[in-house]
Amino acid sequence: MTISKVSIAFFLALVVHFVAGEQEVLNRAVNTTPLQKIDCGAACARRCRLSSRPRLCHRACGTCCARCDCVPPGTSGNYDACPCYANMTTHGNRPKCP
Numbered sequence: 001m002t003i004s005k006v007s008i009a010f011f012l013a014l015v016v017h018f019v020a021g022e023q024e025v026l027n028r029a030v031n032t033t034p035l036q037k038i039d040c041g042a043a044c045a046r047r048c049r050l051s052s053r054p055r056l057c058h059r060a061c062g063t064c065c066a067r068c069d070c071v072p073p074g075t076s077g078n079y080d081a082c083p084c085y086a087n088m089t090t091h092g093n094r095p096k097c098p
Contacts, residue, residue, distance in 0.1 A: 040065035048098060050075045057098045064088055064097035 040062055048057035065071050068084035076098070079086030088096040 038065070038069060038071070040071070043071035047071050047075060051098065060096060061098050 044058050044061035044065055047061050048054050051057035061071060064085050067088065068082060070082040070085060072078040072081045072085060085097045086095075090096045
């Protein structure tokens with residue numbers, strides 16, 4: 001018994017359709033509650049209070065907070081609490097967020 005190219009294409013299209021449908025259901029389940037905006041000014045002031053360059057730290061932190069809507073706790077490290085914040089880089093591939 002041979003399987004035609006049309007049958008394979010139909011099967012693949014069907015799989016993609018079901019996977020996309022499941023992903024949409026998962027996205028709806030995860031996003032059922034509206035995200036609460038954090039106060040980036042206060043969070044970055046707390047994060048940058050011990051920085052040797054507080055203005056630069058606060059500016060970079062503010063940009064990262066606005067994009068990720070989170071700031072890791074503490075004055076440094078703890079990036080596992082906010083992966084978006086930790087993964088953002090500059091044009092030179094250096095960490096952007098303090």
